[in-house]
Each structure stands twice: as structure tokens, then as C-alpha cells.
Amino acid sequence: MALRLDDIDYFLAVARHGQVRRAAAALGLSQPALTKGLQRLEKELGFPLFERGARGMTLTPVADQFRQRTQTLRASLGDAIKEAADLHLGAMGTLRVGVSPLYADRLLVPAFLQLHQQRPAARLRLMINLNDTLLAALRLGDLDLSINAIPRTLPDDLQALTLMKDDLCMVVREGHPLLSRRRVRLQDLADAQWMLPGPDVAARRGVEARLVEAGLPPPRVAVEVSNTAAPLSRLLAHSDLVALMSEANLAGPSGEGFAPLPFAEARFTRAIGAVTRKNHVLSPLALRFLEILKEGAQ
CATH class of the missing domain: 1.10.10.10 (Winged helix-like DNA-binding domain superfamily/Winged helix DNA-binding domain)
Known part of the structure; x- marks a missing residue:
């Protein structure tokens, strides 16, 4: 064969x-x-x-x-x-990391700066993308680890180390007509227009599932983004679109001018962590990087 x-x-x-x-x-x-x-x-x-x-x-x-x-x-x-190629090139100090755009500055950058001080010869090969793409690359062996939101159901061949909590919120601009209502409910979003990532992204699927559970039609997506909505914040600020934003971003400078929708179904509880493959022996460099991430989270 x-x-x-x-x-x-x-x-x-x-x-x-x-x-x-x-x-x-x-x-x-x-x-x-x-x-x-x-x-x-x-x-x-x-x-x-x-x-x-x-x-x-x-x-x-x-x-x-x-x-x-x-x-x-x-x-x-x-x-x-990869190991044979690294030995041939003399590049055993290469760390392959994937990270969600939301956590590049907050988690990856400080951890790698510390690693770089300890291991100056270390090299970083970085992939910045959404969770689904990162986990697929990790499972194929293209990454040593990935820093992203941990799926509610993690594939059997993966394991995760929780680093922080960061809920995902449905948000609108301050002054949005929805916020003037005495009580806002999920049903009020039946006719809303959205800015959301593509249909293969877990966050988009979460919104769709929540609307379906409430007996509502799928979200009417007016703007579909392929990566992160941060560059399009002005679009959200000058329209009546509904979008998703992490709680950490909402509390920072990028969240100025926006407000979370005030009802329980508008929030998605999430854990952010470092995901690795089970039964895969990480290099000493990758293990040290994981230790630094864990120390920083504590």
C-alpha cells in the first residue's frame, strides 16, 4: 500500500x-x-x-x-x-507559538520578553489568528502551543493550562437606542444588525446558538470580520451595530465609548489559557515559556 x-x-x-x-x-x-x-x-x-x-x-x-x-x-x-530540520539548521532554540489577537500584548509579549532575557538565542515563530485556526495548526503539529480562549469542549488530543478569565460580551456604542429601554432582553436583538467574525469562528457560533435557544432568527451580519474587530471600532462607534468584545478590552482604552448589553445572555463565560497537545514532549524552551506564562498569570 x-x-x-x-x-x-x-x-x-x-x-x-x-x-x-x-x-x-x-x-x-x-x-x-x-x-x-x-x-x-x-x-x-x-x-x-x-x-x-x-x-x-x-x-x-x-x-x-x-x-x-x-x-x-x-x-x-x-x-x-521539524526536529530533523532544526538539527540540520542548528535551530533547536525555535519556539512556535500561536496566539489570539486579543492576548498577544497582554500575555505573549511580556512572557517572551522575559524568556528572551533568560535565553537570548531563542527564536520565536509566531502565528496570530483566531482560535479555530490556531487549534487546527496545533493539532497538525505546526505549533508547540497556542494562547487563546479554551473551548468548552476541548478535543481529546489537547490539554489546557488556564491563565486568566475574560468573558466575551455583546456590546453597542454608548447612546445606542437599545440602552434607552427600561429593560433590555435578548428578544430585542431580533432585528439588530451585527458585526461578527466568520461562521467558522467559535464566538460567532456562540451568538447563533444563543439566539436559536431563545427562538430567534440567526444574527443579521452586516459586517463580517476575518480577524479582530479592533480596527473597525470607529464603524461600531458611529452605527447601531451589535458586536462582541472581550471584558478585558471593554475595560481598557479600546473599550471607551462602548457598553455591554445589560442582560445575562449577552455574556459568554470564557477561560483563556495555553493549549498543548497531549502525549507530546515539549522542548525545554517551550516548557520554560509555559512556566513563565503560568507565573505571570499567578
Whole structure:
């Protein structure tokens, strides 16, 4: 059996995204190329990998077991390749970290400055992105650790060290018509327009779920942002859009002129932490960085 490594990566990407289109976009491939890779892999294995339906691609029971084993082996292979490359280049002091844009300045920068003082030869390879992208890169072995909001349900192959609490709030500009009401309820957002991240982002899914639970239609997204809404704060300040903002940002300079909506369902409780892979031996450099993060949080 001659399995191609890129076909394994295609399979894992489709399993993660649930659609060929999204997986191809994430990998930077055309859909026909990815589909051809899946067909090639199914032919080599001798069994179908996905059940194809109107809502996307669902793993067959056999393929689900295959995915679990393959994902672990793929991450280990990625580590072996990286270690060999690092030894060849003499770059064993490279730390690969992913971080959410919200916590780059607050958590990553002070921790790495301290690490840099202790290990001047250390190099940082940094990925700044949203949680879903960071965790996907971590699971593939492209990162040593990721600093972001910890999902309510963490994948079985990951583990997290909590560093701080930082709730996510639904916010509007000060003077927004909603704030003039005697009592604001979630139902009052039925006709609201929103500024939200894309549909694959956990925060967006959280808003959608909360509205559905209340029997309301999905949010009417007027502005969809791919990364962080901070550069678009002026847009929020001069409109009646509803958006999401972390409690820490809301309490700082970037939160001036904005107010959280005053009802319980407008708040999402979150823990922020450092996420690593289970059963993966971190380098001494990565372990020291985790220690510094933990000391800073305490």
C-alpha cells in the first residue's frame, strides 16, 4: 500500500472542516485537486471515508477510527520532520507559538520578553489568528502551543493550562437606542444588525446558538470580520451595530465609548489559557515559556 502524505493531510482537513470547499480554502488548493486526493486515498485503503450529503461530508464509522489514529501519527511525523530540520539548521532554540489577537500584548509579549532575557538565542515563530485556526495548526503539529480562549469542549488530543478569565460580551456604542429601554432582553436583538467574525469562528457560533435557544432568527451580519474587530471600532462607534468584545478590552482604552448589553445572555463565560497537545514532549524552551506564562498569570 502506497499512501501519499498529502492525501492524508487532505483527508484530515476535510474531516475537520466538514466540506471540501472549506478544506480546500484552508489548504490553499483547488477543490478538484483535493477531491482527487480523497479518491486516491479511498482507492488505496479499499473503503469509503465519507458519507456525502447536502449539509457536507460526514465520516463513516471506520473512517472516524482511522482519523483518530492518523491524526496522532501525522502530528508525530510532523514533530520528527521539524526536529530533523532544526538539527540540520542548528535551530533547536525555535519556539512556535500561536496566539489570539486579543492576548498577544497582554500575555505573549511580556512572557517572551522575559524568556528572551533568560535565553537570548531563542527564536520565536509566531502565528496570530483566531482560535479555530490556531487549534487546527496545533493539532497538525505546526505549533508547540497556542494562547487563546479554551473551548468548552476541548478535543481529546489537547490539554489546557488556564491563565486568566475574560468573558466575551455583546456590546453597542454608548447612546445606542437599545440602552434607552427600561429593560433590555435578548428578544430585542431580533432585528439588530451585527458585526461578527466568520461562521467558522467559535464566538460567532456562540451568538447563533444563543439566539436559536431563545427562538430567534440567526444574527443579521452586516459586517463580517476575518480577524479582530479592533480596527473597525470607529464603524461600531458611529452605527447601531451589535458586536462582541472581550471584558478585558471593554475595560481598557479600546473599550471607551462602548457598553455591554445589560442582560445575562449577552455574556459568554470564557477561560483563556495555553493549549498543548497531549502525549507530546515539549522542548525545554517551550516548557520554560509555559512556566513563565503560568507565573505571570499567578
